[in-house]
Amino acid sequence: MQTKLSVSIGKLKLKNPVMVASGTFGYAEEFKDFIDLSGLGAIVTKTVTLRPRRGNPPPRTCETPAGMLNSIGLENPGLESFIHDKLPVLKKIGIPIIMSVASEGDLEEFIELVKRLDKINEIAALELNLSCPNIKRTGLISQDPEATYSLVKAVRKKTKKTLITKLTPNVTDITKIAKQAQAAGSDAVSLINTLTGMSIDVNKRTPKVACIIGGLSGPAIRPVAVRMVWEIYREIKIPIIGMGGIMDTASALEFFIAGASAISVGTANFINPKVSLEIISGLKQYLSRNKIRDINQLIGSIRT
Amino acid sequence: MQTKLSVSIGKLKLKNPVMVASGTFGYAEEFKDFIDLSGLGAIVTKTVTLRPRRGNPPPRTCETPAGMLNSIGLENPGLESFIHDKLPVLKKIGIPIIMSVASEGDLEEFIELVKRLDKINEIAALELNLSCPNIKRTGLISQDPEATYSLVKAVRKKTKKTLITKLTPNVTDITKIAKQAQAAGSDAVSLINTLTGMSIDVNKRTPKVACIIGGLSGPAIRPVAVRMVWEIYREIKIPIIGMGGIMDTASALEFFIAGASAISVGTANFINPKVSLEIISGLKQYLSRNKIRDINQLIGSIRT
């Protein structure tokens, strides 16, 4: 059976709904030996900030039950170096490049970043990372509905590109934040970013990642992610990009059925660099086995 | 080396700091074939409500990566039946019985419950379950700092027993809730209750637990639990009872080092009914190997 995998996220058309999550795919070149990158629906870049960021001291990662903690701290070469060194390589792949951006400081910095990127055609969409737990501050923009609204609103004014707001799961009510992102003009939301967590080396009595607290990712967090996608799906109209612990076709399907229009593969890339392509073919098989012509019919199809 | 394992929680003295978590140990009798119950530091009962509760329809549990979801829905025989049928059995064990209580409805019901229990000597302490995610309501008391304050305050006036407030992790800032519990006169806080989560059977396209959303427990959530214990430890003065994914001595130690004065074993009881006693002897070994005379010296001893 012929099945249709293409989906739309704002103005962006994806030939298939499988992308790779920010920070887990480098700038793509690290994966070129393992997969045909042009088969992906889209690539979301590691988050880029206006200025280069050194990130956090090592150790930066540790393993946890069915998961891992990271405290990379948004290490990145900064906007200019990204545009000169990384973007040309990404561009050649020939699929939509979604650029993840964050601000280290104030709103102005974010605006400056977005204004600059708005002019760059190779960038298909922007993902606003308001949810990175590793920048030391009390509370994140993405934990505050009003702050989310103002930021997305301000950014929206500066660009016509498809805007995706990335949400943190470390909140009491994720639907409030998602609604504010929608109200402010975001074209889509993506979730979840990592859950904040901590792990201790009991013999040394020290935290396992140098920054003490890190972001938890991997299959362990999947039930939280699926729940949040489902909660949001019933409250907003803009598309959802689901992620959090997707390891294979079955776990990707949970997100579509819960309400995601597309999914992002994160931690799983580290374990199996081919996994995103395997999921694409797994989705096709599932659709034809279940006689579903178009993946859009699967979205939110949970029977409760 | 002689090591001291006893700790105090409010007026309650525990001979050792290892208890079993509400809802994961039945009313203790289910475990008597496997362990000497009198070896435990304390037993926390399944949550009891004023009236009997039928709970949620089956299926009520499913497995997730390194965890499980449950939506038992606080099934319990109600206060009177608990006092007549369960308490006499619990009493005979000869260790402190901490009774977990919840209200199905309003504050008055909670007060009535507590007034009644205040007179029962066999109950060593009360744990206020303000955090069960399974009773359908928009938001839980334990997700709202003010509501937590009012409830604990009201209950505090009605009883001299040691009061423990159990916290949900499904909040933006757990320290706010913990501070309110302390301000309202709680003698201790216990955390974490389950993270809300959801899992989907992708072939049937139905949720795996009948209530759609369940509570995630087990090793998967441990990093979140340890992080929250550590966050709270620096903000409050009352003792912390830590739980969430404790599976063995090493994982129990993470909680003490992060700041817990005692720990509760939950899901692990299902997998190894002997685990709580194994942890008690494991703690002794760790203390003597590390030449720590008193477990109180270990509490919050993380070097950051």
Added chain:
Amino acid sequence: MFQIKGKILYNKKVKGSYFHLALEAPDIAKESLPGQFLNIKVSNTYEPLLRRPLSIHSVRGRNIEVLYEVVGKGTKVLSEKGPGEVLDVIGPLGNGFTFNSWAHGLAGSRTILIGGGMGVAPLVFLADKIAGLRARGTKFKAQVLIGAKTKGNIICEKEFKDLGCSVKSATDDGSYGFKGRITDLLKNILRSASYDLPITIYACGPRLMLKEISAISRKYGIPAQISLEEHMACGIGACLGCVVNTKQGLRRVCKDGPVFNADEINWK
């Protein structure tokens, strides 16, 4: 109830994805009744996290046997264990089938054992006990009905015959025995049955089969004991996870069951 470390004596493929496991477990063996089950820790890691409930298929002296199908990761991991390895096992759990009452109170009984798919596993143990009663001179007849999707899923036929049972099979596709549902075969039998002895039905299998058997039991006025399955977290009655809706309210399959009288269940 015991928590023991049982040494694997063998763990071999029977056919297709069916495996036969034998364990040294004298304490459990001594106390086991047909219909009871074990809760087995198949891995020392957190994957899978929970134990896996498996019926007691047979008890031979100090040893206990289990028959299982590989359907997911837990049973897969189990199937990879070899002789000499040790498993952490809790058992015997649950109530088991009631059959002794007849042995003591009555001259005998005509029993019909109905196994759908893997449901035959606990019935072999029951057939063994019934054979024991017969050996002691009581008038016990045991007829076994095995139902499955296709021929390749029919198991334990020989075991039942060796225990002196008459065996009939049914397959959905007709590739072996009666073509159709096992419950249709049951109805045929009951229609033509001579009621020389009181009949009792013992059944284990898919939910829909058990529901249908409950209806048949009610219609023919024949008592039926059915063994249910629910997802189990603890297996010892502590978590209240495995409840089933009965006339006496919600009851725990692991502790109050897995065997229930068919007329107790509120089917939805």
Added chain:
Amino acid sequence: MFQIKGKILYNKKVKGSYFHLALEAPDIAKESLPGQFLNIKVSNTYEPLLRRPLSIHSVRGRNIEVLYEVVGKGTKVLSEKGPGEVLDVIGPLGNGFTFNSWAHGLAGSRTILIGGGMGVAPLVFLADKIAGLRARGTKFKAQVLIGAKTKGNIICEKEFKDLGCSVKSATDDGSYGFKGRITDLLKNILRSASYDLPITIYACGPRLMLKEISAISRKYGIPAQISLEEHMACGIGACLGCVVNTKQGLRRVCKDGPVFNADEINWK
């Protein structure tokens, strides 16, 4: 870099908790350099979740060998695999030691290979390559220093000797060879060394040992290449998890290393 399914040829205990694994991996074998490593998926479950980085210990034709110590759950699971089983392996990863420059540019070199504990694993492959250079007529001398806590942890002595290296050992408790730290043994040697050929140090082992070697390298003006370890999530340079503080900023051990010139590292 390849992601392959490599069949296990053998996976046997060498001594104590040390295991020797050989895999069929022709693509990787062809491209491997000493100091590079493999990232091995030891389990199909989520426990452990991440791959495990292990150095390439030896390459023989189409096969690749690894020497590892069982220190936790990942290496435990690996040690339970048997011949015929298939492992998902990524490699060769990282940069590897630089030694060819001398082979081409110079008449020869005196190399000192220093392995602390498991650190000997990649050095055997290096010694093998050096033996190859020597066979081609260049003046390469290889001296190996093996350091360990106690006699039971001294491994690969024979392998190095078979490759024509002179070997000295040091143990912390003096149960074998020199009593004391391997770096003290190194200092003794350097003090009395005749500088007939340029000396290069290649070292792999615990962080403190490598730090001390960096100090020695600076003091004696002898170049040292050291192989570092950091906790790795991806192993291919994508996650930025495994960084080390160098004079050129933070660099990835998995991609820019694991081998660094000792003088590049900012030790803290």
